Structures are given as C-alpha cells and as structure tokens.
Amino acid sequence: MKALFLFAIVALFCPLFGFTTTIAAGSGNDIYAVVEIGASGVKGVVVQTVAENADPENPPIKMLKQYEPLDKNAFTAEAAARVGGAVAQMHRQMVDEFKVPENHFYLVGSSGIPADVKSAIAGKTFLEGTTVEYIDATKEATLVFRGIVPPRRFSQVVVLDIGSGNSKGAYVEKAKPEATFSTYSIPWGTKTYAQEINKGRKDGSQFMVVADPLRKELVLPAVQSAVRDFPGMQNLRRVYLAGGTPWAMATLLHPEEIGPDKKGRESAWVKISVEDIAKYYGKATTDPAGLLQPDLSGVRKENRQKAENEVARVGKVFNHDQLMAGAQILKTFADEMHFERKDAIYFARRALYAWPQGYILEKLAAANAKN
Template sequence: IARIPPANVFTAISSGVHIQAEKENKQNWVDQLINAFRFNFNEPERKVTVVDVKEEARLSHLGIVPDSRRYNTFLIDIGSGNTKGGYFPNGNTNDFKLFQLTWGTKSVANATEKNLGSDNSLDNYNRQMARVLTTAENAEIIYSVNESGSFPMSDNVAFSGGIAWSLATLIYPELIENSVVPVTYEDVAAFSEKLLKNYSTLTDQYMAKTAGDKNLNMDAINKEVKRVNQVFDQRSLMAGTGLLLKIMRQFQSVNERKNFYLVKNGSVGWISAFVNQNFPK
C-alpha cells in the first residue's frame, strides 16, 4: 500500500474548537491538543493550523460554491450552536465579508425547551419555538443580514450544515444523488408544516412503502433518510427548519427573489479548500 508523503498531509483545527476554548477561557486546551497530536504521531515539527471563523467561512465558500458563481453567491452554514458564512464583495477571493449569528439548530431547540414549563406537548413546543425565533429575528437576524450588504450583491443564497443536508434529503429524496438541491421558500415552509402535522411520513419506513417510482434508488434513499432521523429528532428538525425560514425570509422581496440552494456535503467544503490552498504548487 502506497503511503502518503508527510508533506501531503495537512492538519488543521476548526474554528469551533477555537471558539469553545475561548468561551471557557482555556486557550491552553488548543495548545495541549496540538502538542499531543505531534507527540502521538512522532512529528514534533508538524504544522498545525488553527482556522478562525472568518477563514473557515471563506474556505467553505471556496470549497462549496463553483467558480462560475463565486461572486454572486451568499453562503450560510447553519451549525448546531451558531451560523456563519459570507460572500466575496469585491470580485476577488481575498476580501471576504463575514456573516454570523449566535443561533444554530441546537441553540434554538435549547432555548425553546427552557420555555416549555410543565407543558411538554408538541403544540407548546411549536408555540414557544415561534417566540424564540421571533426574538432572534428581531434582535439579530434582520440586522445581521442587512449589515452584511449581501442582498443587492447576491443572486444565489446557498445553505450548508446539518439542517441543510437533512432538508435536502427529506424534501427531495428523489434527488438523492445530487449534492446540491434547489428549493424555494414555499418548499421549506410546506416542509415545516409537515414536520408538525405529518412527521410520520418523513421516516424511511414510510417512504419505502409509498415509493411509486421504480427507477429511484430506494436503498440509497432509505439509508440516507434513516441517517437523518438518527441525527435529528422531530423537535430539532423543527428548530433548524424554523431558523432556516427566518433567514430565507430576509431574502424574499416583492421585486426580487433569490435562488435558494441546500448543500448536502458542506461539512467537507472548507477542508478541501484548505488542502487545495496549502498543497505544493
């Protein structure tokens, strides 16, 4: 078996690790992690790059968005605890406008859970979630989108992250082979309604029973739908979908509508761009 030369192996620590260390005021955690990595692999000179939020978002754009849409696409990655992304406003890949929200799928779900009180019903969860999201929209989302200046600069808005992968899989299972799926605001709104009222129709068992097109790769569809349901339960799907809708809503205009896309493999985008950027030319 051919070995990959050490010079062609790149090591990086994502911004999430760095942010968590800063939150805990334990920056030494990162240093200890790097030192342990070098020691365990017996590579004391190994270069380990700590990627900050802006650089990770920039690399994600480079790794996910095709060159043909580089300068007219706003990329937004919805994570569990926050949301980040941005675009290139000046026609080059060095100047990157960072977009950030302190809300993610899990943080919306957690804030909703805290407001449930003694009523743990789904209806109350939906009601409290709407309040959490309205607060997030009024206090942060509207301002952050406007401040980014992205609306007049972007024809396309692409969403990545776990919730984007989940919705792409569940809304359009027939596009299982597509890594990027186009959607509309109405598609996502209808899906949100289905999550609340007909969640059972989104299981792999149900889809297997009701599949009408014999040309579809049902094995692949069922496997991916099952993965989605293992990662996200009904309530976390509701939280992530609700947050996505609030962000999409900022790009809905009477005079102009953006093209929305859900990216399935966004988690590896920044990594591939990082390797391309550092690989010896």
C-alpha cells in the same frame, strides 16, 4: 520531489487565494486528509491534489473518500470525552486505506463548537504529535464559499450555512484583482438553538410554545441585524445553501434526487423552492416524526437503498426538537433575505465536505509561501 508536488499544486490554486505563479511541468499527485471535529460529529475527507484539471467549474482536487460523520459529537463537554476514540478510528482508516503521511493529516475544530467544549477538548491529546486547530465562523464561511461556488458565479451568489453550532455565510464584495469577502454569522445553529429553547421548558411546555417567542427574541433580531449590515444577503439573486438543516430538507423533501440518474450522472446540486422551505417548516414544526418518513416511491430502484440510508442518517443526526429549531432558523433567514425574490436557490451536496478541502488548499498555499 515533494517540494515539486507542492509547487505545482499550489500554482493551480494560487489564483483562488490571491497568489500567482507558474505551473511546473511534470508535476505529480499528493494525498492529504482532514478530520473535522464538529457540533454534529467527527467527519473527514481524503483528497488527492492533481497537477491538471479539465473542469473549470470545480477546483483541481480529486475526492478519494468522504468519511461519514461518526455520531460522537463534541456538542457538550460530556460528549467531548468520546471524541478521541472517533478521531483515532478515522485516522487509522485513512492511513490503512490511503497511506496518508502524518504531516499531511490535519485535525480541525469547526466554528460551531461551544467555547466550554473547546476548553474541555483543549486538554486532550487525540493523536500523538497532532493538535486541534480551530477556525472561526468568518474563516469557515469563506472556505465553504470557495469550496462550492464556481468562479464564474463569484459575484452572483450568497452562501447560507446553517450549522449545528451557529449559522453563517459569505458573498464576494470584490472579485478582482483577488476575491474579498463579506461574511456574516449569528450564534444560533440547529443544536445550540434547540438547547436554548429546551432551557425554557421548565414547566413542561410544548417545544414550539417556547420556541415561537424565543425566535422573535433571539434569532429574528440577529438575522435582521446581519441583513442590515450586509445588504448582499438580500440583493444577490442566487442563494447556495449548506449545513445540516438544508441537507435534512433536501434529503427529506427530494429523496428522488439522491443517487445517479439513468445516464449515471449524480448532480452536486438540489434545486430548492420557497414552497419547499414553507413545506419543510410546516412539517418539521407540527409532525417531525412524519417528516422523517418521506415518500420514496419516486426514487429509482437502483437508488432506493442509498436513499433509505440517507433518510435514516438524518434521524440519527437530528432529534425532533432539533429539526424544529433548524426549520425556524431557515425560515427566518428565508423571510428576511427575501428568498421569494431570488432567481435561484440550491442546496450544494458537496458543502458538507467543502471547507475541509478549502482548508487543505490554504495549507498548501502557506507552505509554498515559506519556500
């Protein structure tokens, strides 16, 4: 029966990954889980793959639960020692709540984890019989793209993902007969860049005094090089944003977008303007404490608690230095990619959990290929 489930599910996803097959009749459902060890914490998803999907805008996969990131980040070798407990805790929750089979559980390290931390983690066993699989920036960028971009937009969108460990993105170079991607990345993310800036503050200099020249030395040349090599970054007219800094910006500037509307619908997208990016940059680099205290008067009463929780979570994930560093990276990409010429800029809410879902789809496709 499990083989039939896998065959049916992979049949639905095969067009996305370059495979074609026939959907089996009478197929059922199956449950899978991914725990991601990332530069900003340990987070996870439990999904149910389904045999049918009536929504062509989204993959035929049902999100059963998104596990909020635990503040046990693997950003330093010292912090890595705490990751094991967080992984074990999330794994227990997944098994208790959804009876996730052991062979349907995946432990994955994101591309943003520094090399020295990977070495520290490599020697640890987090769960009996489970090893950590690391994905690189190229793979992560394509999985995020597949996880948030509707197929009808494949040829129109460039994705920009500003993570904690690096910044990366992708766009489709050729859509048919199967999608081929161009991917770009720079080694600076919100936390790695903040860390680099703080290395230069030996004389007690203000953060932005060190950050401004360092941006021109490190971030700007890297972004300009990517734009030269990948012209789609400038030429494609729609930008979909993902990652921690865009999430912080959307949350702090548009808290009114958090939660369902009067009709009970909750949008997966937050529209962002060039003015929003300029406002966020200005506030983050001059008054990060004030940025973390947004005006919630426009939030619907029913959504107030959810908005307060989301705003508070931003302050738990990023300190003031990291907010400033992330704003500099975002502003640099926006300038060099000419966001002012774009037709649309959106933050994709589901991007936080998009690539783990894409990861599951690839595993299913690989299992089908072996059978």
